[in-house]
Amino acid sequence: MTAEPLQVRRLDLRVVGAVAALAALGIVLQWSVREAAAEGSLEARGGFAAKQCQWYAAGALAAALVLLVPYRWLLDRAYLLYGAGLVLLLAVFFVGSSIKGARRWIDLGPAMVQPSELVKVGFLLALARYIRFRDDQRTLKGLALPFLLAAVPMALVLRQPDLGTALIFVPVLFAVLFAAGARPRHLGLVVAMGAAFAPVVYFVALRDYQRERVRTFLVLHSGAPQEGTGEEREYRALVRQEGWQAEQSRLAVASGGLLGLGLTRGPQNRAGAVPEHQTDFIFTVLAEEFGFAGVALLAALLGMLFLALGGIALRCRDPAGKLLVTGVIVLLAAQSFVNLAMTVGLGPITGVPLPFLSYGGSTTVTSFVAVALALNVGARPGFDFGPTDFR
């Protein structure tokens, strides 16, 4: 291990503060879910708030461990970590546990681990490691390997199936390549090719229910058709069957109003009307009970976090560190946006949790580790020039 001590005074306290505030908000929301739940229901029995506190503790512990290890040491072993992630992903298909029709978890006794969350960190490290000593990402050919790095875990995650998590790799990859100097026209060409292949992916790679979700999103988004037509019947059937979650989520968010209905007082939260409102749809509880004021607070905390992380990336003089922090920013931002957009009807429903707020061990630990990586970069400002420093 490279003997490079952590400079504690260089730890970015804005990042630490924003994460702590988000975690506190998460505990409040989980508590609200439990308190509002009906006696004897799953939420009340499960005690998500207490368990989520344990996950935050585990996340903090993991973050502390990551901070102790210099990130360059981790970068040196990036491919190993990436490979380990892929092995875990493969293992899911053999020893994984299935919940609600998707095989995404490995049961480790006290906890269920979701490798698709952990592999994101491995992918970030591997991508940063691969690009830092090159400049061929400026050519179309040079983009091939980074895309392959992303494509392998994406394909595995998509087979679980977990469309949302698989899609998160795309903006991270594009943003890191763009930051590393890839030509926008090359990236645009890739996007165009992707768009051309989209129908193939839609019909071949996606499961029936995933296609249904996309179709639901498109149909629901085009508004209620004229009354009395065949389309209207289909629309109603869709709302009844598939659009339930989207519709209930939209109702919960909208009924919050500007100031919210009060902690534990949201009827949608109390009724558990939005399925998964403690995990992927935790935002609906925030919006319903705290209104736009709560939403603005969340946006402010996320904004503060991303700006502070951006500051770390700008101050960093190590290209790999810059890319790593950029990847962390985009990973968290993309996850947040995909999650938030789905709750307000701006995007289709995918199983992407809201970082720091959604209930769940793997996602919480991964988010903490990702932020810890960025803090690690900020607190170890050593020089390690690449050959080109991104012309």
Add this chain to the structure above:
Amino acid sequence: MFEGRLRWILGGTAGLFAVFLARVLFLQTAGAEASREAVESRRHGTIALPPRRGAVRDADGVLLARDETGFDLMADSRSLGAVEWRCGREDCGRVCRTWETDPGPGPDAEPPLPAEAPPACRCGSTDLRRVEGDDAPGSLADLLGEPPGALEERVGRNRARGWTTARAAARRRGERWRRVTLRDWLGRRRCVASGLSREAALEIALDPERFPGFTVEARHLRRVEEGLDPATLSVLGRTGPPTPADAERLRREGLGPAEVHSLAVGRSGVERAFDRDLRGSFGTERASRDLYGRVLGRESVDPVVDGEDLRLACSSRLNAAAEGILAGRPGAIVALDPRDGALRAVAGAAGPEEGAPLLAGQGEEPGSVMKVLPALVALEGGVAPAAGEVDCRGRASKPLPCEHDHGSPGMREALSGSCNAYFAATALRIGVRPLEDFARLLHIDRPYGIGLGAEGGGTDWIQDSFPPRRPWVRTDLANLGIGQGPILLSPLQVGSLYCAIANGGHPVLPYLVEGKGRSPGSAVLSSSTTAQVRAGLEDTVRIGTASNAGLQEFRAAGKTGTAQAGEDAEGRRKLNAWFAGYAPAEDPRIVVVVLLADQRESGGRAAAPLAAEFLRAWRDWSRDR
């Protein structure tokens, strides 16, 4: 370069989040209220329960009209092809629905394509089993008490009929069948079962999740007994859906649009006059539902208050008897209880045609039956001409000619002989104002508005509004004294006037519904006044103008009247023949007024015998009671 690109990335992220914030702000401002209502309406459904309209019986307890409010089960053709699938997971057991697919309109009505199972239950399970027939959860057949499959068959028939109707409508419009769209028949609700109980109706209406596409409509049916005479039917009146004016009135009473729509209101007669009592008030039933819309529990927020059952003062048997006595002639028979004004019988219309208005409430020239009014006023005021003060010389009499030479009658003789000269002179002594004042005290100044259709008549005239439009002259006042000229009274008002004479001077207001009348006021006439007038009326039957009518049998007292009511096409005079009286004379129990319009004979000859016939029917009726 890295710095610039990172700023681009951060800027792009900020832009995306700005879009998100704008969306949330839009939802939480523009959509907040509607969303809260949507959440609330799913959790709690309320439904207004229509009340039962009160029944109407006659004085003998015979049921005349009753409410047959029923609930119809309406099927929305859109959901007729719903197929239910039950989740096989033990702890879920949810029911999902899919729809048979209509192949769309075509030249041959193709059968719908079978419904496909939904991909998965909301709980994620893919173990879905089709629910059919008896397995259907809380099926409609159970609620309706029908064998399984019967409803489905009717629904299917309606579905097919929908196609045929749409096709026929398209042909009428001159369009090709292929142009008929699903819209032509989708969304049209059709009745697939009627006569649902209130409980079954509530269960379906409050639980749309369980019975998608089915709604319940209240249907008001007023069952009127068959074989009722036209007079009773007319008194009873009709009901119907509210007119725009009714709807406005009901809304002012605080009813919601849906409630107004589901209500039947009285259009005429007692149904109209006592609409509010008969109608009752809506109740509210509330259901709390779980998040899937399944009903968890129900509570009654406001109990429904059914309409009041009414009992008429009149008897359909007496009405029918009176109708028989009139035998289709234009006229009216009205009978009142002089003790309180209860309208015991009413019959007779303006013409023989069906639906002709009742004459009982319409103003007609009263003729001599009105002479009791100047008699009462003059006696009460001490200005009645004593015997010898007025000379009656038949047609040469002043101020008005008389049919007979009455000599120099006193009040009693003038009444029994119906002396025009005497009462013309009396009216001239009294003047208009005291006549008006007493008419008001005796409640014959204006129509009563008790629901007998177009009511009219009354002494509430004003000098210059009465034809001919010219200043009053002495002859007008003299004519008033004998019930001619500027006055119209309805048989009902005449009856009310005679009630006051019969009961010792207490003014009464006629009423149609038991318990809804006003008790008679304190006496406005002295006992000596009524005694003198009653003596004159008894003489009328005994030795006077009504002596040949057979009224003595009933110890009746009364007054005849013959009013000139224009001329017919051949130039002959048309007369209104009247008789108004009461029986028995010493303790009056019934006041009867007979009016025959368009007669050529006097009241004593034409009307008084009918009064005797009616009294016979009344005697039988009161004996049976």
